[in-house]
Amino acid sequence: MAGGSVATGAEGSSFLKWTATLGLLIVVAVPCLFIVVQAIFPEFGSGSFAAPFSLFFKTLADPDLFGLAGNTLILGVGTVVCAAILAVPIAALRALFRVPGALIWDALLLVPFMIPPYIAALGWIMTLQPRGYLEQVAGFNLAPLLFSVYGIMLIMGLNTFSVVYFVLSRTFETIGARYSDVGRVFGAGQWKSFWRITFPLAMPGLAASLLLVFAMSIEEYGTPAALGRRIGFEVLVTGIENRISEWPIDLPGAATLSLVLVSMALAAFTLQRWLLTRRDYRIVSGKPQASDKRRLGVWALPVVALFAFLSFLATGLPILAILATALTRTISGGLTPSNFGLDNFRELLGSGSDGLVALGNSLALGVTTALLAGLLGAITAYSVVKGRGRFRIVLDALSITPNSLPGVVVAVGIILAWNQPWLPVTPYNTPFILLLAYICILLPQPVRYATASLHQLGDNLEAAARVSGSGPLRAFVRIVLPLILPSMVTAMILVFAVASRELVASLLVAPIGFQTIAVYIWQQFDQGSAGLGMAMAFCALVITTLIPLVLVSLMRWISKGTVAGLN
Amino acid sequence: MTTNPISMSGKHALSVRSLSMSYGTERVLNEINVDLRAGQVLGLLGPSGCGKTTLLRLISGLLLPDEGEIEIAGEKVAAPAVGIALPPEKRGLGMVFQDYALWPHMSVARNVAFPLEMKRLGAVERKERVVKALDRVGLAAMAERRPSDLSGGQQQRVAIARAIVAEPPLVLFDEPLSNLDRELRETMVEEIADLVGELNLSAVYVTHDQSEALTLANHVAVMRAGRIEQLATPDDLVNQPKSPAVADFLRLGCLLPAVKDSDGWTVKGTNLRLPAAPFDGAEAEVLLPERALSPNGSGTEKLQAEVVRTQMHSAGQALSLRVSGTDHLIRILTSTPVRSGELLELSFLPEDLRWFPVAAQAT
Numbered sequence: 001m002a003g004g005s006v007a008t009g010a011e012g013s014s015f016l017k018w019t020a021t022l023g024l025l026i027v028v029a030v031p032c033l034f035i036v037v038q039a040i041f042p043e044f045g046s047g048s049f050a051a052p053f054s055l056f057f058k059t060l061a062d063p064d065l066f067g068l069a070g071n072t073l074i075l076g077v078g079t080v081v082c083a084a085i086l087a088v089p090i091a092a093l094r095a096l097f098r099v100p101g102a103l104i105w106d107a108l109l110l111v112p113f114m115i116p117p118y119i120a121a122l123g124w125i126m127t128l129q130p131r132g133y134l135e136q137v138a139g140f141n142l143a144p145l146l147f148s149v150y151g152i153m154l155i156m157g158l159n160t161f162s163v164v165y166f167v168l169s170r171t172f173e174t175i176g177a178r179y180s181d182v183g184r185v186f187g188a189g190q191w192k193s194f195w196r197i198t199f200p201l202a203m204p205g206l207a208a209s210l211l212l213v214f215a216m217s218i219e220e221y222g223t224p225a226a227l228g229r230r231i232g233f234e235v236l237v238t239g240i241e242n243r244i245s246e247w248p249i250d251l252p253g254a255a256t257l258s259l260v261l262v263s264m265a266l267a268a269f270t271l272q273r274w275l276l277t278r279r280d281y282r283i284v285s286g287k288p289q290a291s292d293k294r295r296l297g298v299w300a301l302p303v304v305a306l307f308a309f310l311s312f313l314a315t316g317l318p319i320l321a322i323l324a325t326a327l328t329r330t331i332s333g334g335l336t337p338s339n340f341g342l343d344n345f346r347e348l349l350g351s352g353s354d355g356l357v358a359l360g361n362s363l364a365l366g367v368t369t370a371l372l373a374g375l376l377g378a379i380t381a382y383s384v385v386k387g388r389g390r391f392r393i394v395l396d397a398l399s400i401t402p403n404s405l406p407g408v409v410v411a412v413g414i415i416l417a418w419n420q421p422w423l424p425v426t427p428y429n430t431p432f433i434l435l436l437a438y439i440c441i442l443l444p445q446p447v448r449y450a451t452a453s454l455h456q457l458g459d460n461l462e463a464a465a466r467v468s469g470s471g472p473l474r475a476f477v478r479i480v481l482p483l484i485l486p487s488m489v490t491a492m493i494l495v496f497a498v499a500s501r502e503l504v505a506s507l508l509v510a511p512i513g514f515q516t517i518a519v520y521i522w523q524q525f526d527q528g529s530a531g532l533g534m535a536m537a538f539c540a541l542v543i544t545t546l547i548p549l550v551l552v553s554l555m556r557w558i559s560k561g562t563v564a565g566l567n
Numbered sequence: 568m569t570t571n572p573i574s575m576s577g578k579h580a581l582s583v584r585s586l587s588m589s590y591g592t593e594r595v596l597n598e599i600n601v602d603l604r605a606g607q608v609l610g611l612l613g614p615s616g617c618g619k620t621t622l623l624r625l626i627s628g629l630l631l632p633d634e635g636e637i638e639i640a641g642e643k644v645a646a647p648a649v650g651i652a653l654p655p656e657k658r659g660l661g662m663v664f665q666d667y668a669l670w671p672h673m674s675v676a677r678n679v680a681f682p683l684e685m686k687r688l689g690a691v692e693r694k695e696r697v698v699k700a701l702d703r704v705g706l707a708a709m710a711e712r713r714p715s716d717l718s719g720g721q722q723q724r725v726a727i728a729r730a731i732v733a734e735p736p737l738v739l740f741d742e743p744l745s746n747l748d749r750e751l752r753e754t755m756v757e758e759i760a761d762l763v764g765e766l767n768l769s770a771v772y773v774t775h776d777q778s779e780a781l782t783l784a785n786h787v788a789v790m791r792a793g794r795i796e797q798l799a800t801p802d803d804l805v806n807q808p809k810s811p812a813v814a815d816f817l818r819l820g821c822l823l824p825a826v827k828d829s830d831g832w833t834v835k836g837t838n839l840r841l842p843a844a845p846f847d848g849a850e851a852e853v854l855l856p857e858r859a860l861s862p863n864g865s866g867t868e869k870l871q872a873e874v875v876r877t878q879m880h881s882a883g884q885a886l887s888l889r890v891s892g893t894d895h896l897i898r899i900l901t902s903t904p905v906r907s908g909e910l911l912e913l914s915f916l917p918e919d920l921r922w923f924p925v926a927a928q929a930t
């Protein structure tokens with residue numbers, strides 16, 4: 001769809017334009033604004049603009065902040081290094097050689113995308129802690145490694161390296177087929193052509209995916225909170241959470257730390273976008289072509305063992321640990337046959353139990369978030385694509401801002417914005433506040449899907465409706481929306497899967513006594529009922545990944561052939 | 568435009584006054600003036616990028632002009648000077664797009680019914696008119712199909728049915744046949760011509776195919792670089808092209824540069840003689856129309872030419888000839904077989920030549 005500076009007679013509906021603007025202002029701009037205002041005016045909470053910047057610089061100069069920011073950077077960089085070490089070799093092997101069972105390993109390596117990191121971290125704790133499953137099976141434990149800075153990096157690396165693996169193996173394959181073969185024609189050996197041609201050409205893709213890992217790891221709450229707190233390793237995210245949830249509550253401090261964290265995330269995000277859009281050294285994309293992959297020969301067995309080992313660490317082990325904990329009656333009873341049973345599930349799913357309520361809450365919130373974020377995302381993307389001039393830039397910027405807003409920051413902004421004593425009505429202390437938080441965190445997904453889908457639609461489909469006598473709003477509802485619906489449903493399923501088990505914002509803004517899946521798991525683990533927590537984790541995994549998977553494939557199947565060019 | 572019908576807004580399906588439009592600093596349309604009487608078809612013809620689609624989108628309201636005025640059926644729909652800019656849906660048009668632009672999520676019948684729905688017609692009447700429109704394009708049997716299950720030609724017929732179903736005062740065609748292959752194009756041109764005649768439609772038909780324009784249109788505007796080079800009936804266009812550019816674009820024949828010396832006119836750079844020109848001046852381009860040339864004919868003027876290439880056509884043999892002593896190529900059709908390398912004598916009448924004076928260049 002054309003946008004630009006020319007007066008198009010067929011402007012998009014101004015009703016949609018204002019709906020998108022209003023929605024983005026409430027969901028995105030207000031929390032951001034309040035963080036900035038609070039950081040500058042420490043007395044803002046009591047309605048005063050006194051002493052601007054007094055605490056801002058104090059917090060910035062606080063050695064605490066240096067510690068937190070430094071730890072965050074160390075954790076981010078360390079995770080990136082771990083992810084790179086784990087991903088680069090297998091990506092190269094996958095791209096250049098015929099790895100037996102390649103598709104199976106690909107499928108297994110997709111699973112870490114579906115396990116929320118905090119659940120995986122809890123699984124690792126159950127496995128490696130003293131008298132954990134590893135000790136029961138092998139006679140030793142790795143608690144000193146797990147509860148160390150390196151351990152946190154390693155666990156987070158295992159959670160994120162599949163991002164790098166998929167980007168890189170695809171890039172290697174495409175480049176290999178297109179350029180490296182050319183190098184070989186000119187006489188470079190296979191290894192030489194890999195190092196001299198494929199690897200340098202893949203650098204932007206590698207860098208971009210590592211930056212994504214960096215951003216993910218500095219925004220992550222669950223893993224550093226579960227592992228780092230025991231050894232006093234605090235990062236910005238946990239520091240912010242402390243200042244909000246523990247007495248004495250320090251809102252200006254939380255706001256300032258949030259700004260520091262957002263700057264880091266924004267820097268990573270900007271650098272990544274720049275890498276992805278740079279023209280001169282463009283990231284190679286496109287379909288990998290069938291190329292002549294080498295046989296592994298005698299190396300087949302060790303390579304398969306490597307793939308199997310990594311897939312087990314990233315996917316099998318956390319899930320097995322979750323299952324083992326959920327299926328044993330007591331933790332102390334260990335992995336003995338007599339200790340196995342469905343007691344935890346029975347208690348979790350018994351009628352009227354807290355667990356059922358939490359499940360219901362999360363599912364309801366997940367579905368509502370998906371619908372609202374999907375609608376707002378579609379309207380926003382449409383208004384951006386049809387929009388012109390400054391308006392378009394503002395809307396576009398607002399819609400991608402949440403990309404660099406970690407969940408904890410969104411929570412801080414929402415608390416600051418909606419917990420003001422002078423507000424006559426406020427969604428604070430109602431489940432709606434969670435809705436606001438989830439929509440803000442997840443809005444970029446539907447916007448991205450809708451934008452891509454809108455760019456696929458021919459300009460003329462909407463033009464034809466306008467010429468046929470339909471006003472702009474009707475053309476959107478009757479023509480545009482049905483045509484982008486298939487990809488919007490995919491986006492909404494994604495939103496549902498993430499929203500229904502979101503952790504940190506739920507911990508911070510959920511009304512008192514209101515439980516969601518993540519809050520329930522977290523609290524059960526804290527209170528020592530790990531079995532109950534893991535039973536919930538298992539149910540959550542099944543519900544939030546299996547249901548969406550089934551829905552997506554069902555949709556693919558139904559829409560096959562009826563909606564041309566989509567899907 | 569001297570060949571315009573006299574402006575009488577009331578009877579005009581379309582009238583465009585001094586219309587200009589720019590993309591940024593690039594002026595894409597420049598001072599366009601067109602009038603179209605009700606029941607007539609205007610062909611817009613021109614090379615790629617000359618602004619045909621832009622003009623059509625301005626008429627439809629999908630774009631807004633910088634300057635000028637557009638009137639449709641006597642109503643001003645765009646006039647930036649007085650702040651009039653009706654959106655497309657208020658102009659009551661029908662339009663056929665190059666890429667069909669059928670909505671893939673609706674059946675053929677729902678596609679065609681859409682303009683009637685927008686006019687809030689009752690279900691019964693709607694159904695009746697949809698059936699009638701689909702009948703007209705021969706697709707009544709396919710009403711319940713999805714557009715994606717139709718062939719390209721059928722899809723374009725559906726698009727035509729959608730454009731005419733609401734009986735708009737003006738129908739716009741944007742290269743409707745350019746995505747179809749040649750045979751289908753030829754039959755569909757005739758179908759559209761019949762349809763336009765039967766329904767007495769007023770239409771603007773954009774194309775870069777001259778035979779389409781000459782077949783369908785009552786008036787053809789040849790456009791070049793954002794201007795209308797010539798607006799005339801197909802007959803006048805072929806017999807009296809206004810400029811070498813028009814003649815060249817319509818492929819009317821061979822354009823030769825000519826100069827006058829003391830002995831008369833010759834083809835520039837050769838000593839090939841030409842008959843006297845009907846005007847004063849020292850330099851000109853002269854058009855040797857393809858239709859005026861015949862091998863071994865009875866024309867008074869003669870020309871030697873060597874056969875460069877021959878090509879069999881259903882209507883005869885197409886020859887490419889090089890005028891002896893020059894690099895200029897001529898194309899003609901002949902029924903008598905000839906071979907490459909042969910020398911032919913072509914003859915023509917002096918009055919068949921078209922002269923385009925070239926202003927003396929300042930040196």
Ligand SMILES: Nc1ncnc2c1ncn2[C@@H]1O[C@H](COP(=O)(O)OP(=O)(O)OP(=O)(O)O)[C@@H](O)[C@H]1O
Binds near residue numbers: 613621622775
């Ligand atoms: N959105 C746009 N932005 C800038 N320039 C444009 C835009 N659309 C068209 N143009 C320019 O305007 C000029 C006219 O374009 P137009 O599409 O009207 O040509 P056309 O005569 O329809 O050509 P074709 O026969 O190829 O369809 C071209 O030079 C084109 O490059």
Ligand SMILES: [Mg+2]
Binds near residue numbers: 619620621742
């Ligand atoms: Mg065009």
